[in-house]
Amino acid sequence: MTSGIRTVVFPVAGLGTRFLPATKAVPKEMLAVVDKPLIQYAVEEAVAAGAEKLVFVTGRTKNAIENHFDMAFELETELAARGKDDLLAQVEAIVPEHVSCLYVRQRKALGLGHAVLCARALVDDDYFGVILADDLIHNPASPALGQLAAVAAEREASVVSVQEVSREKTRHYGVVDTGGAEGPVQPVRGLVEKPDPADAPSNLAVVGRYVLSSRIFELLAETPPDHRGEIQLTDAMAALLEHQSMVTCRFEGKHFDAGNKLGFLQATVELGLEHAEIGPDFAAWLAQRKPARES
Numbered sequence: 493m494t495s496g497i498r499t500v501v502f503p504v505a506g507l508g509t510r511f512l513p514a515t516k517a518v519p520k521e522m523l524a525v526v527d528k529p530l531i532q533y534a535v536e537e538a539v540a541a542g543a544e545k546l547v548f549v550t551g552r553t554k555n556a557i558e559n560h561f562d563m564a565f566e567l568e569t570e571l572a573a574r575g576k577d578d579l580l581a582q583v584e585a586i587v588p589e590h591v592s593c594l595y596v597r598q599r600k601a602l603g604l605g606h607a608v609l610c611a612r613a614l615v616d617d618d619y620f621g622v623i624l625a626d627d628l629i630h631n632p633a634s635p636a637l638g639q640l641a642a643v644a645a646e647r648e649a650s651v652v653s654v655q656e657v658s659r660e661k662t663r664h665y666g667v668v669d670t671g672g673a674e675g676p677v678q679p680v681r682g683l684v685e686k687p688d689p690a691d692a693p694s695n696l697a698v699v700g701r702y703v704l705s706s707r708i709f710e711l712l713a714e715t716p717p718d719h720r721g722e723i724q725l726t727d728a729m730a731a732l733l734e735h736q737s738m739v740t741c742r743f744e745g746k747h748f749d750a751g752n753k754l755g756f757l758q759a760t761v762e763l764g765l766e767h768a769e770i771g772p773d774f775a776a777w778l779a780q781r782k783p784a785r786e787s
């Protein structure tokens with residue numbers, strides 16, 4: 493396997509119910525943290541890992557995503573006419589020239605596994621990346637998917653990103669079984685989706701970054717829906733373990749679960765504080781801000 497990941501799949505067809513009504517007409521991946529939508533952070537991470545083909549699995553609100561990564565002729569003409577060269581450069585650089593964007597529709601939100609399966613016809617590499625943009629991982633020096641790609645190339649295996657969570661929280665995540673082994677990269681023995689904490693095989697929770705063997709597609713096609721009618725990626729990955737190896741990657745970086753309101757606000761504060769333009773003013777404002785009950 494060569495290092496670097498050429499194709500990355502972005503499932504963006506979820507219903508985003510935890511963010512309603514904000515997500516009524518736009519996908520949650522278009523919600524902006526400071527000045528960029530979540531999906532743009534994800535695309536930048538993929539391009540930094542070497543991706544040249546970006547496959548978006550879209551749902552009912554697909555136009556917003558397509559428009560964001562398309563040329564905005566009127567806007568760009570207007571910015572040029574007003575001499576706003578910096579902004580024009582930022583808008584033009586959203587997708588580099590050598591990168592292509594492809595779109596496929598998931599007609600019904602039948603789960604993450606089903607969304608990945610929808611990308612099958614557009615993926616022709618042996619290994620491809622998957623990024624869930626609502627899991628924002630901040631590490632400008634070493635973007636997370638690049639870390640996974642390096643592990644995949646070294647181990648010639650599929651890779652799943654994990655982080656430690658409290659045992660109580662395992663019920664909200666896919667959880668990996670490493671047979672008790674710790675350390676940044678460990679062979680995966682099993683995976684379970686949202687286990688009861690008493691049954692969880694570890695406290696290593698799956699975070700939304702994967703490098704997957706294309707063999708996953710035939711396994712996804714055979715994976716039955718769960719009790720909620722959704723096809724789970726975790727189930728197909730567990731089946732993949734019977735044929736090929738898979739390892740964990742405990743990535744370095746700050747992870748925010750931006751698919752819920754609290755995580756989204758935490759990401760906004762952290763990235764706001766680091767923002768070149770507004771960071772210092774925001775920090776000063778936060779420092780002098782009195783809690784409501786004291787004012």
Ligand code: UTP
Pocket residue numbers: 503504505506507508509510511549598600601602603604606607624625626751
């Ligand atoms: P979530 O589990 O966060 O579900 O999906 P959701 O529907 O987006 O959000 P809530 O729970 O209703 O608030 C995890 C990822 O999988 C994608 C989502 O877009 C998100 O990136 N997804 C999920 C799909 O693309 N299709 C699906 O059918 C389900």
